[in-house]
Structure formats: structure tokens, C-alpha cells
Amino acid sequence: MERTSLADVAEAAGVPVGNIYYYFKTKNDLVAAAVAAQSSESTQLFQRLERLGTPTERLHGLLDVLTEVGGSVAEYGCPLGTLSAELDKRNGTTASPESQQLLVPMIDWAEQQFANLACADARQQAITLIAAYEGAALLTHSLRDPDVLRSQMHQLHLRVDELSASLAH
Incomplete structure (x- = not known):
């Protein structure tokens, strides 16, 4: 990312460099x-997930959305994780x-959903969930295999159900 110029971005996008400079004066603006x-x-x-009934359903909804993008993740990586990693290099x-x-x-x-389940370690559960997804996304992309993401998301669904059931008792 650091070595990429706005001219490189324009070329990759197939647009004249002037178009990029019209909207973005600097790379930081982009x-x-x-x-x-x-x-x-x-x-x-x-906001869409908040419309689901329970915290468990909302967490499952998040996992479903993350699973649906498996093909894209296999090809390009996780948009949030990849961009985040590139930004950290700066x-x-x-x-x-x-x-x-x-x-x-x-x-x-995710922490709020776990807290709504009365999970004492809600922050840690949220970090574990997102870290598991990001790790699965990295492997999915590295192996170019969307089945890796699907199987790992299935495991996370099971983990959410186990945790939800244990907290209900």
C-alpha cells in the first residue's frame, strides 16, 4: 500500500489519473x-442484525453473513482484515x-451480544469469535478454498450455541 501511488490506483481502476485526483487529493484521502x-x-x-430477535440469533446472523462471502474471501481475503493489516504497516x-x-x-x-447473553467474559468471547473468523479468512484466502471458511464458521455456530445453552441454565 505504501508504494502504491494514486496513478497506480487509476491504472488498476482503468480510469484516467485526473479522475482519481479530482476526488482524492492525496493517498491519505483515498x-x-x-x-x-x-x-x-x-x-x-x-443495524440489520439488530432486527433479529435474540443475541444468539444476531451472532448467528453475523456468522451467516461472514460465511456468505466465502468465495470473495478465498479470492481476495477479508476486506476488513486485509485493509487493517495494510493500514498497520503504515x-x-x-x-x-x-x-x-x-x-x-x-x-x-459482538461483545454487546455476548453481554446480552449474560456472558461474564463477553469481551474475551467477542475477541475469540472475531479472531477465529479472521484466522479462517486468512487460511481461506491462502489456500483459495472457501470450504475452509464454511467449516470454520460452522464450528463457530456450534460454539455460540454451546455458550448460549450453558448460560441459559
């Missing part, structure tokens, strides 16, 4: 727009605020 677009998509997803040893803007809301949302 990065900010990409982060804002991904953040907006996540917010819209969470900051050296410090965490990238843009990277956190991408992943922290998903962790926060």
Missing part, C-alpha cells in the same frame, strides 16, 4: 474514503487508528 466506506458497511450490517510499531476503526466496532458489537 485511504480515509476506503476506511469510511468499510465502516459504513459494518454499521449497516450491525504506522510501524504503533497501532493504526484507521485499523482500529475497522475492527474494534465488530468486536464491540
